[in-house]
Amino acid sequence: MTKIVSLPANVPENIISQKIRAGGQICRIAVDRSKCIGAGPCVAAAPGVFQLDEENLAYVVDPNSTDEDTIRLAAESCPVLAISLYDENDKTIFPED
Numbered sequence: 001m002t003k004i005v006s007l008p009a010n011v012p013e014n015i016i017s018q019k020i021r022a023g024g025q026i027c028r029i030a031v032d033r034s035k036c037i038g039a040g041p042c043v044a045a046a047p048g049v050f051q052l053d054e055e056n057l058a059y060v061v062d063p064n065s066t067d068e069d070t071i072r073l074a075a076e077s078c079p080v081l082a083i084s085l086y087d088e089n090d091k092t093i094f095p096e097d
């Protein structure tokens with residue numbers, strides 16, 4: 001049976017920008033905007049998924065716009081580990097412990 005993934009409740013969107021991804025191992029992408037320094041490599045790696053807002057902070061645009069390897073590369077490119085990836089059980093895929 002496919003688990004229905006939902007966004008955690010009561011997370012302020014101005015601090016955590018997150019979206020659910022359909023299918024695959026990565027089911028939720030979240031950017032901790034309190035950590036983001038606007039460096040931008042996530043946008044360069046996956047511009048369909050991440051963009052910078054007028055405050056120069058990253059947010060999730062379309063989590064389904066590219067493949068999982070590209071999303072993972074984008075998360076790994078963040079110098080402050082502001083991007084987290086979760087599986088269908090809400091277990092953290094990246095960053096690894």
Ligand code: SF4
Pocket residue numbers: 031035036037038039040041042043050057058077078079080081082083
């Ligand atoms: S790579 Fe990290 S610090 Fe840079 S814009 Fe993306 S989330 Fe922010």
